Amino acid sequence: MNATSALNDAQWSKLLEHVAEAYNEVTLSRGFNYFKQQHVTSVTMTEDRIVKARVEGNESYEVTISLDKPRSSHCTCPVHASCKHMAAVLMELADRMGYPASHIMNAKHQLKRAAAAPALGALQQQLPAMDVPEWHKKMGEFTATIKPAYDQGMYTDMLRVQLQMLKEIPFSETDKRFWALHQELFILKKVKEQNALGSVNYYTSFALYRIYDDIQASLRAAISSAFNPALAEERLTQTLAYLREQLAGETGQRYLEFGLYTELWTHWIAPYADTARWAEQELDAIRHMEVAPFSASLSAAESFLLMQLGKGKMAWQTLEAAGALKHAQLSVFLPFLSHLQSAGLWEDLTFWLVKTASCFYGKRTHELDAYTTYWKDVTAHYPPAEQEMWIVLEEMLPHSLRIIEDILYEREQWKPWLEMQIVQGRTPLHHRVSVLQPIEKESPLLLLPYYHQAVEQHVGLKNRQDYKAAVKLLKRLEKIYKKMKKPEAWNRFFQAFAERYSRLRALQEELKKGKLLP
Incomplete structure (x- = not known):
């Protein structure tokens, strides 16, 4: 396939028109799965713009597509024309020529979007003056034509591609960071809504956890020097309000929203803002929320805010009184321990390590290794913690055996x-x-x-x-x-x-x- 055979924009539009007319959504969805799973092989193009490819599935089929006369295209499968194999080849071809494969799958919507380009330009000019709730409303309207897919990963990709169309927005550097965050939070909410319907299988639901991981990674990424904390106050207030609502709506003991909340605090607020003032404001906002049923994540957030105010023991009592510790995941404790460590509050850290010890009983995990690291650090700075550490590790036996060995070896206690x-x-x-x-x-x-x-x-x-x-x-x-x-x-x-x-x-x-x- 040479450069002279590449599609231009006009030819690309014609191809989308053909796909929108000749293929149904189920076929395109199946073709997209074949494309993603790399079932398309041996793609070649002749000088007269005839594409030949092989698609490997349960059986191997030969596909021939004429870019100039797409209706004459055919496949050796029983369907012969406008089948999932041909759709997969069109997506592979688009990808190789620099066009989004997802546009083939969503051809009808892409044609509508192209027709609405002037409205898109107007929206992009309006976004900087909008607040966060309006951002989410507009994103909902802008992605309304994206239909949920059985494969959550594919649904996520389609939402992302659609939102990436909003790229010529005259945002400040500060707002660019918040806009990028809220795009991911919007996608997360959409996928959670689909997950709640129970319309996805066990494996594709992992897309939800990948989104949480991606958002946490973006929150931890270094903030540009152009990011102005003083100008960010309004956006931060709106973002915290949005996250509070998500905390209140989370059921069970997963604490996924709590993870996002603490990452925002740790990396976007604590280094730049008056943490005590923000913590007081947030506590007041949480305590005035009318929440039903009980939200373990919201209680954890309240406890975390008390920790920001230097009230480590009260923070623990808040968690305990709310019953938020029952069946809590180990990861929920790490933000508390990390804060106490970075603040050098060694006595409070010792208190928390002792109190959370029983939660870490069990086989060795990443969280248990992190818990051990905190003990090593606190004993290096606060000698009274030494005896407490050995008591805790003894009570953890036999699961702590390897940990005890490591500590003795590191200290050269041969x-x-x-x-x-x-x-x-x-x-x-x-x-x-x-x-x-x-x-x-x-x-x-x-x-x-x-x-x-x-x-x-x-x-x-x-x-x-x-x-x-x-x-x-x-x-x-x-x-x-x-x-x-x-x-x-x-x-x-x-x-x-x-x-x-x-x-x-x-x-x-x-x-x-x-x-x-x-």
């Missing part, structure tokens, strides 16, 4: 660390050589019981493989004795060892192979 290895029946072969190297360098004497116990353990199993492991350990042990400058002690031990197991012929053979015996 003796208790090695004792834990012995108690668990491990051998030095359980670790990479680099793990034991610092101990061998600093305290080689501590390694002797570990190696001796492991040698006896392998020999006691009385099989060839364990004999080989024992010999490998003995060779390392010999090096440790030499490093300690105690070759006589090694000789005494090994002589007694070889004599004690002289009747184990296989072991003797392995010792000779390892050049420990002549």
Whole structure:
């Protein structure tokens, strides 16, 4: 396919007209899935603008499309014309030539949008003077022709493509940031509405969580120096009001809206604004909301705001009194712990770590690792927390076993660390050589019981493989004795060892192979 064969805008419009007339929505939707799943292969174009392609599905079909005479196009499938295979090829062709494939799928709407271009220009000029609620109203009107799809990921893509048409808006740099955020919040709300209808399957519903992740990532992204906090106050107020409504409407214990709320606070308000004033205003607004039924996310937000005011213990009591802790996801606690850490409120952080400990009981997770990191930091800054940490970790056993080992190792507390290895029946072969190297360098004497116990353990199993492991350990042990400058002690031990197991012929053979015996 060469450059001279590329579609121009006029030809593209003609192609959209043909698609809108010849294809129905179900066929286009199925074709879009084939396109996304990369079922279209071997696309070529002749000089007379005939496109040939293969589409792999349950079977393989050959598609021939004439760009100049699209009605003469055909497919080898039973439908023959205007089928999902041809639709997929048209989308692949559009994508390769720089046109949005989603426009093929939504051809009728794209033609209507092109006809309404003057109205689009007027809307783009009006948006800067509108407030956030009006933004959402206009986005709803602008995407009204986008019909929900069974595939939420596809529905999200169509909404995004449509909203990207609103790109020539004379926004300030500050408003550009808020507009981008609210586009994603609008899409999120639309997808949530579809999710609530139960019209999506288990797998496509993950699109919802991807949107939450994308919004959180955008909130964490560095704010441009052109972003003016003083000019952002009105937009921030409107945005917080919008998020409060979403918090109030969230049911269950997912705390997804709470995650967005705390990210906005942490990255858009706390670094630039009078946090105490904003927190007081928000608390007042939340307490005057009429919410039914109970919203766990809204209670968590109230607790988070108390935390911003330095009332860490009251924040915990608010969560506890509201019953918001029952079945709470671990991630809900991380914004609280992160705030206390960054504010250097070590006593309050210790209090929260103790109180939330039972929520982290269970198998090791990303959240549990983060929880452990907070303990390490608080003990480094607030010595009284040391005893509390060990009490908590002991109560977490056996799930905290690995965590305890890591802390002991990081602190170079070699003796208790090695004792834990012995108690668990491990051998030095359980670790990479680099793990034991610092101990061998600093305290080689501590390694002797570990190696001796492991040698006896392998020999006691009385099989060839364990004999080989024992010999490998003995060779390392010999090096440790030499490093300690105690070759006589090694000789005494090994002589007694070889004599004690002289009747184990296989072991003797392995010792000779390892050049420990002549």
